[in-house]
Amino acid sequence: MDLYRLAAIAALCVYAIALASPANAAAQMRIVSLAPSVTETLFALGAGPEVVGVSQYCDYPPQVRDLPRVGSFLTPNLEAIIALRPTLVVGLELSSDVREIRALNSMGYPVLLVSDDSVQQIETSIEKVGARIDRQDDAHRLVAQIQSQIAAIQERLANAKPLRALMLVGHQPVVAVGPGTYLDELMRIARAENIADAVGQQWPHLSMEFVIAMRPEVVLDGAMGTDQSSSSSFWEKYPTIPAVRDHRVYGYAEDPMLHAGPRVGQSLEIIARKIHPEAWDRETVGADK
CATH class of the missing domain: 3.40.50.1980 (Nitrogenase molybdenum iron protein domain)
Structure with missing residues (x-):
């Protein structure tokens, strides 16, 4: 039928x-x-x-x-x-x-x-859903909380020098976070220059030749998960990459990082702490965790 x-x-x-x-x-x-x-x-x-x-x-x-x-x-x-x-x-x-x-x-x-492709879209979506289900006040409070989280991290990173960074979601093929995604926006808020932006695609497939040539200073590798040693054999083949040379290749958990939504502030802090850990090593803004 x-x-x-x-x-x-x-x-x-x-x-x-x-x-x-x-x-x-x-x-x-x-x-x-x-x-x-x-x-x-x-x-x-x-x-x-x-x-x-x-x-x-x-x-x-x-x-x-x-x-x-x-x-x-x-x-x-x-x-x-x-x-x-x-x-x-x-x-x-x-x-x-x-x-x-x-x-x-x-x-x-x-x-x-x-829509959820940017921080603004996430906030607007929360407001739209809240209005539709008669929870406007809850939506306003949630958006205010997100904005407060983001503002606190921006303040903490106000004097941080932007670093060249790469964020991967997989190795086979090498898939990166590109422009037009909320994760790319979070990288910029976290004072990172996303090397994948040069490709102009939301989820570009990158060659290792491109990665080597762009010389990222920090790599966030989703294929590693939370096990920092799980992809060592993958990266140890590329010692000329500054992030590899300086031991600044970090894994991250898919949850919450790949989940656009109310936990966007939490995802931003995870990214920011890996790109600029020094901002949390000093007691300049707020209390450390």
């Missing part, structure tokens, strides 16, 4: 049940999230109990691990979403042309799409 026809039949069944049960109109919201950043935002705003389905990539906070999975923002499972009887589906703007999203809209399911 055609996907749209099947979905339409399911939608009619849900509608009929709703008409037969007036009490359902007063029930709490049933929210389906199609992206990790959206899920984290919903829980950060206190709407966790109203989340009934999440994307296959959602893993934070821990409570989401037991929730039904409904695909992802680019490959949503229409039947699974409809089966959860959502009163709101929240996804990313990137999926606005995905046919399943268009189908949900055409069948009358409320859909809210947000």
Whole structure:
């Protein structure tokens, strides 16, 4: 049976049940999230109990691990979403042309799409979600907290000299963080010059010849995770790279670093501490951890 026809039949069944049960109109919201950043935002705003389905990539906070999975923002499972009887589906703007999203809209399911490619977009998304689920005050407080975290780190790094840096998410192939991503923005806030910006792609595949020629002074390597020795054999082949020579190749955990959303301030601090550890070695601003 055609996907749209099947979905339409399911939608009619849900509608009929709703008409037969007036009490359902007063029930709490049933929210389906199609992206990790959206899920984290919903829980950060206190709407966790109203989340009934999440994307296959959602893993934070821990409570989401037991929730039904409904695909992802680019490959949503229409039947699974409809089966959860959502009163709101929240996804990313990137999926606005995905046919399943268009189908949900055409069948009358409320859909809210947000963006998370920059700090400003993350903050705007939090405000939009908060307004839609009637948690405006919580959204204002969360955005203010993020702005405070970022401002404190900017103040701490005010006199730091920018360093050439490279942030990788994988080795095979070598994939870097490039311009137009929130992580590239965090690197700039952390007083780093991202060598991958020269390529002009959001997630460029780099050759080691390029990396050697650009001479990064700091490398953040996601393939290493939190084990600093796990990729030593990879980097020891390139001793002329300043970051390798000076033992400034650092691993990082994917969580929270690769999760755009409410923990953006935490991710920024992780990056900043690795690029400019000296700013935390002195008691100039705030209290050290």
